[in-house]
Every structure is written in structure tokens, then in C-alpha cells.
Amino acid sequence: MNAARAEIFVADRLISRGREHPEGGDAVRVSQGQIDATGRADELIASDPEATVSRFAGHSIMPGLINSHVHLGGDCSKSSFDVLCSGAPDDVRALIRANARSCLRAGCTTVRDLGDAWGYVARFRDSDADADSVRPTVLSAGTPLTITGGHCWYLGGIADSAAEIRSAIDRSAGDVDLIKIMAGGGYMTPEGPTPFDAQYSTELIGVAVEHASRYGLQVAAHAHGTEPIVRCIEAGVSTIEHCGWRSGPGQRDQNEAAVRKMAQQKTAAGDTTPAVWRGIAKYVTTPEYKFGSQLTWMAENDVRILIGTDSGVPGTEFDQLKLSMELYEELGFARGDIIDMVTMGAAEALGIGHKTGDLRAGMAADLLIVAGNPLNDLDCLHRPERVIAQGVVYSQQDLGDEQS
Ligand SMILES: [Zn+2]
Structure with missing residues (x-):
């Protein structure tokens, strides 16, 4: 033929x-x-x-479809990054290959990897040995920037000062498609700052944004809490991952001035509602608070929302983007709008709307x-x-x- x-x-x-x-x-x-x-x-x-x-x-x-937030080097178990951090290249490579294939099974032809260690994902993206593998197009953020003892410090991307942030970006810029910064604490590092706390000042997040832009790279920032979210908006990051607007357990904030600025400057929210959200919603929905209400509020304020599964972290799978999309239907979003969010809407926000x-x-x-x-x-x-x-x-x- x-x-x-x-x-x-x-x-x-x-x-x-x-x-x-x-x-x-x-x-x-x-x-x-x-x-x-x-x-x-x-x-x-x-x-x-x-x-x-x-x-x-x-x-x-x-x-x-575009899954805006995955970790191809994670194995979705409680010790999700153990293999990745073990430094056993064959095991890591096999894991990334299998996960990439699984993404494609769910119709995801592009995935954005928001953090690995040792540059494994970018190497997989580029290696001739894996050129035959069944996989989507992969955008890699490399190793996330974090503070000493901060969220996911064990991945190795520690940068505490402006000079360290700049030199970490200088080292990785040639290999990655974007920069990831842990602007706030997270659930996977219990000994570090809480998910509601900020890790970096607005100025230091701004240093990352400014320095990444010299290489034409976007910055994706991890932030659950309201304080780190507001700092990310001020600093002008491209996407805010998780973006839960939380100031404490069981609390959701609605900072109207900040959300308006977010919409105005086209900072997107990278939602990572897990596929198992129904089980979580049962426990957190109260008469005053509906699960996912921060998403409706951001959408009403014209903030672009991206949908990602955070696959690789505990309790997630790589082939279930559609289950995360169901939350939006439950919240009353039109099906066409949900489809746009995981196709052209995401492509535009990630700067690849001219390609896919x-x-x-x-x-x-x-x-x-x-x-x-x-x-x-x-x-x-x-x-x-x-x-x-x-x-x-x-x-x-x-x-x-x-x-x-
Ligand atoms: Zn993540």
C-alpha cells in the first residue's frame, strides 16, 4: 500500500x-x-x-481530547512516585509507556505532564527508542520548582531564591514545554506547608514567570489555597492548578476582585477533580456548600477552566478523563461547552491552539x-x-x- x-x-x-x-x-x-x-x-x-x-x-x-494535568511518572498508588524516584530507568520508562498508552485509550491525544523527576518524561517524549510507542503528544513541565521541605521536594526541584529559580529554569528550558512551580503546599507532602499555605512570595512567582517567558515558556502553578492563588494571579502565571480557593478545611472563598483579574488577564484554572469525585462529593456537600461550586463561580466570572485528572497521584487512573468531565454536566454546564473545554479551549490556553x-x-x-x-x-x-x-x-x- x-x-x-x-x-x-x-x-x-x-x-x-x-x-x-x-x-x-x-x-x-x-x-x-x-x-x-x-x-x-x-x-x-x-x-x-x-x-x-x-x-x-x-x-x-x-x-x-486534551488532559491538562497528568503525571506520567506516577503509578497512582499510595506511594505513587516511588518508582519515579527510585532511579531505575527501565522501570520508570515502562511505567511512563504504559501510562501514556492508557491516556490514549481514553481519547486523550495530548496530555500535559505537570511534574516528574530526572527529566524522564521529556526523554520519553524525545527518545527514538520510544518513537514506536502508542502515545499522545506530551507536553512536559520537567521537575516542579519548590522550596526546601516544600510540596514534592523529593522530586528534586528545590529553588528557594530568585537566583535559584532562574538557574533551575536555565537548566531545564531546553528540554521542557513549560515550567511548573509549587506556589502553595499540597496533600502529598504532609510534613511541608499545608495546601492552604503559600510557599513562594508573589515576587518570586513573578521571577519564574518573567524568566520562563524569556524562553517562551508558560508557567503552571500548583495552588489549592486562596492565598497562593491570589499571589499567582498577581504574578501572572498562565494556569493555576487545582485552584480550589480554600483558606482552611471545609472552607471555600470567593475573592471577587481576584477572580475578575484572573479572567481579565486570561489566567486559566486547571481543575483536577478526580474521576472518583462522586464518592468525595457525598461527604463534602452541605446545604450551604455544593461540591464543585468554585468551578461554577469561576465560569460565571469568565475564567477559562481546563480539565485534568492529576493521574499518577494516589487514587487516580490515566484513562478516565470522561469521568472528571461528568462533574461539569452535573453542575449544569452545557455538553458543548464541556467538550470545548477539553479540546480547543484547552489548546488555546496551553498555547498549542495553532497545532491541535x-x-x-x-x-x-x-x-x-x-x-x-x-x-x-x-x-x-x-x-x-x-x-x-x-x-x-x-x-x-x-x-x-x-x-x-
Ligand atoms: Zn499534579
Whole structure:
């Protein structure tokens, strides 16, 4: 078979930005890993009679999903980063390979890795030895910046002063796609600052933002608590991960001035509601407080929200983005808006909207073919019929566990 032949995928409809494609059509033509045309099947076939044609009656074609927050080097167990920190390269590599494959199974053709150790994820992204592996496009933040004894200090990214922050960025800039900074404490380092506390001053977060921008890199900041969130907004980070607006156990804040500034300067919130959110919501929802209410509040204030699973940390899996998306449906978000949040909305916020996230000629052929219409039922996103990553077509059978 001629490898250069284009492939035309035909379904019932095309979906773009969580809506029926503005130009209509029912087909996408893919050539050399890119979308080269969208439109009506009869016209695309007539213009390229040599192309192979695959028909999916009753299906929709849409952009691949973007999981904005994963840790490919984590194993989702209670000791999730033990393998990663063990320094046993073969074990870490096998773990990252399996996790990347699992992401693709859930239709995620792009994932943003927000923290590993030793640069393993970036090496996996670049290595020829793994070029054959079944995986999404990976954006890597490398090792997160943190303070001595701070959140995830054991990953090795300690930088306490402005000079240390700058030199850590200088060292990693050539390998990473963005910088991650632990602006506040977290749950995985009980001996460090609490999740409600700030770790860095506004000035030092600003140093990271300014220095990363010299390399054209975004900064993603970890912040659960209101105080670190406000500092991140002041410092101008690109995304605030978790972004729970919490000042203590059981408390949620609504800082109106800060959220308005967040929206104005287009700082996105990187939500990491875990797939098992229903079990958590049962315990934390009270008559005064509804689980997820900070998401509704941010959306009402025009803050862009990204959906990530934080997969790799305890109690998560890599193939369950759709379960996290269900929370938004429960909160009353329109299905089309939820789909936009995990496709073009995310791509734009992550600075890759010119490469992926939509069905347009010239973009990467990152596509899903899903049974039914996701605008009517998000369930069809859970295990897409076909996942096409950079033009390579996978069935769910292809995406089962790797045989060793
Ligand atoms: Zn995380």
C-alpha cells in the first residue's frame, strides 16, 4: 500500500469547539499526520480518488481530547512516585509507556505532564527508542520548582531564591514545554506547608514567570489555597492548578476582585477533580456548600477552566478523563461547552491552539471517532471507537495493555 495515500474518514457529523462544525460536512481527510481538508465526503473523495475511505455510520468525528494535568511518572498508588524516584530507568520508562498508552485509550491525544523527576518524561517524549510507542503528544513541565521541605521536594526541584529559580529554569528550558512551580503546599507532602499555605512570595512567582517567558515558556502553578492563588494571579502565571480557593478545611472563598483579574488577564484554572469525585462529593456537600461550586463561580466570572485528572497521584487512573468531565454536566454546564473545554479551549490556553484541538486543515490529525453524538451524550467519549493521534489510527483493541 502506498504510505503517502491520504485517508478519508466519514461519519454522520463533524464537531468543532463543542458545536456542529460551522462549515457542516461529514468527512475529514488526513495526510502525513495532518488534517488536509474537512467537508462533504462526496467532494473530498472526488477531489482525491486515490485516498482510502473509512466509513463510520452513526458516528461523530471530533478533535482528540486534551488532559491538562497528568503525571506520567506516577503509578497512582499510595506511594505513587516511588518508582519515579527510585532511579531505575527501565522501570520508570515502562511505567511512563504504559501510562501514556492508557491516556490514549481514553481519547486523550495530548496530555500535559505537570511534574516528574530526572527529566524522564521529556526523554520519553524525545527518545527514538520510544518513537514506536502508542502515545499522545506530551507536553512536559520537567521537575516542579519548590522550596526546601516544600510540596514534592523529593522530586528534586528545590529553588528557594530568585537566583535559584532562574538557574533551575536555565537548566531545564531546553528540554521542557513549560515550567511548573509549587506556589502553595499540597496533600502529598504532609510534613511541608499545608495546601492552604503559600510557599513562594508573589515576587518570586513573578521571577519564574518573567524568566520562563524569556524562553517562551508558560508557567503552571500548583495552588489549592486562596492565598497562593491570589499571589499567582498577581504574578501572572498562565494556569493555576487545582485552584480550589480554600483558606482552611471545609472552607471555600470567593475573592471577587481576584477572580475578575484572573479572567481579565486570561489566567486559566486547571481543575483536577478526580474521576472518583462522586464518592468525595457525598461527604463534602452541605446545604450551604455544593461540591464543585468554585468551578461554577469561576465560569460565571469568565475564567477559562481546563480539565485534568492529576493521574499518577494516589487514587487516580490515566484513562478516565470522561469521568472528571461528568462533574461539569452535573453542575449544569452545557455538553458543548464541556467538550470545548477539553479540546480547543484547552489548546488555546496551553498555547498549542495553532497545532491541535480543532478540525481544520493544517492541524495535527488528532481525532476521535465516537459512536453517537457527544453533544447528546458524553458517554460516547469514554472509549472512542477510533483514536487518531498525529494521523496514526488506533482501535480500542489496539489500545489494550501492552504485551510484554
Ligand atoms: Zn499534579
